[in-house]
Amino acid sequence: MAVTRFAPSPNGPLHLGHAYSAIIAHDLAKERGGKFLLRIEDIDGTRSRPELGDEFRRDLEWLGLEWDEVPAQSTRLETYDKAARELLEAGLLYPCTCTRAEIEALKPRLGPEGLVYPGTCKGRLLDPVKPAALRLDVDCAMARAGDLDWEDELAGRTTADPREAGDVVIVRKDAPASYHLAATLDDAADGVTLVTRGQDLFPATHIHRLLQALLGLPVPSWHHHGLLMDQSGKKLAKRRGSPSLADRRTGGEDGLLLAEQLRLHRFPAGISLAST
Ligand code: GLU
Numbered sequence: 001m002a003v004t005r006f007a008p009s010p011n012g013p014l015h016l017g018h019a020y021s022a023i024i025a026h027d028l029a030k031e032r033g034g035k036f037l038l039r040i041e042d043i044d045g046t047r048s049r050p051e052l053g054d055e056f057r058r059d060l061e062w063l064g065l066e067w068d069e070v071p072a073q074s075t076r077l078e079t080y081d082k083a084a085r086e087l088l089e090a091g092l093l094y095p096c097t098c099t100r101a102e103i104e105a106l107k108p109r110l111g112p113e114g115l116v117y118p119g120t121c122k123g124r125l126l127d128p129v130k131p132a133a134l135r136l137d138v139d140c141a142m143a144r145a146g147d148l149d150w151e152d153e154l155a156g157r158t159t160a161d162p163r164e165a166g167d168v169v170i171v172r173k174d175a176p177a178s179y180h181l182a183a184t185l186d187d188a189a190d191g192v193t194l195v196t197r198g199q200d201l202f203p204a205t206h207i208h209r210l211l212q213a214l215l216g217l218p219v220p221s222w223h224h225h226g227l228l229m230d231q232s233g234k235k236l237a238k239r240r241g242s243p244s245l246a247d248r249r250t251g252g253e254d255g256l257l258l259a260e261q262l263r264l265h266r267f268p269a270g271i272s273l274a275s276t
Pocket of ligand 1: 006007008009041183196197198201
């Protein structure tokens with residue numbers, strides 16, 4: 001059975017791009033007689049606003065979607081902790097006390113996930129007073145996991161190349177897990193068979209595929225859909241004037257009609273779909 005999911009972070013209101021993503025995941029599940037899950041990814045420290053969860057549910061209902069909700073990430077911290085310990089004990093993580101400013105000062109190369117950490121803290125004795133994140137030793141992890149690939153419904157068979165992103169953070173200084181660890185574990189625990197999300201998260205899949213191999217998790221397929229862009233070619237965001245779904249809903253717009261228009265790729269003026 002196909003199981004897809006929509007996994008918003010309650011850091012800000014949903015907008016049209018989220019609606020498009022949720023509709024795709026919902027429809028793919030329904031077409032295949034499967035299940036569409038909602039998972040609130042609420043472990044983003046101070047940026048997380050729990051009250052937005054209810055707003056998200058109202059938005060999805062307004063769009064005419066039906067879903068099964070699985071537990072929010074904040075209820076799964078023990079699972080993240082256990083997996084992080086397993087990776088640490090396997091010698092695949094190392095603590096890192098570097099701040100963003102310190103990393104920027106090293107002028108590292110820019111990878112698909114931002115600055116590529118040059119491994120400064122690896123094998124170094126660290127100041128125990130400074131807060132530490134845990135990073136994946138990607139070379140060591142790849143040596144352990146061997147060659148990996150994944151099936152993307154749109155991009156086809158893709159070779160996993162997590163080295164591009166370097167030693168990414170697995171346990172954050174300010175949160176019990178990074179997005180990479182939490183989402184990978186959750187998709188496995190929720191029985192997700194088709195991870196449906198925007199192409200902006202395509203680079204993250206290289207890392208998720210590696211984590212699946214290291215943690216012995218089932219391997220789903222992926223469907224990375226195109227992103228909705230505004231007139232300036234940027235991803236939609238409320239701060240750039242793109243109205244939120246809540247604004248549209250409370251302003252009296254017809255959500256069912258909007259959902260139909262998005263399905264037909266009839267986007268509001270100034271909005272277009274970028275395919276890569
Ligand atoms: N929580 C992420 C976000 O809102 C999405 C994660 C995912 O779909 O894997 O951007």
